[in-house]
Amino acid sequence: MVSLVEIYNLNEETLIKEDLDHKTKLTYKNPETGRMEWDVSYQTNLNTTYISLDKAVTRLEELQAEQPYDEKLKGFLREIKGLKNRFSRYRKHINKKRRNNA
Numbered sequence: 001m002v003s004l005v006e007i008y009n010l011n012e013e014t015l016i017k018e019d020l021d022h023k024t025k026l027t028y029k030n031p032e033t034g035r036m037e038w039d040v041s042y043q044t045n046l047n048t049t050y051i052s053l054d055k056a057v058t059r060l061e062e063l064q065a066e067q068p069y070d071e072k073l074k075g076f077l078r079e080i081k082g083l084k085n086r087f088s089r090y091r092k093h094i095n096k097k098r099r100n101n102a
Contacts, residue, residue: 043098046091053084 028037060077067073 046087046094050084050087050091053080053087056080057084 023041023043025039025041026036027039029035057077057080060073060080064070064073064077
């Protein structure tokens with residue numbers, strides 16, 4: 001049986017994305033069998049959440065430009081901007097703690 005990795009001539013290490021909510025480290029590789037072992041440490045990527053909040057702000061700003069007199073929309077935009085700002089401060093705080101513990 002042929003694996004997809006062999007069919008598409010992929011390097012398995014390129015399939016693992018470090019920007020996800022985990023970091024990986026190759027701990028063992030058997031050159032004879034190709035067996036590999038990895039240590040995986042899970043850590044929430046707060047930047048991904050911040051980017052999503054930023055996209056939500058942008059979309060609501062676009063909607064408000066289309067409907068400038070919609071008071072409910074203005075309220076949603078004000079709330080999401082406040083949430084984005086609070087989350088930004090929280091993200092900086094957590095990232096600082098992570099750097100200090102590393």
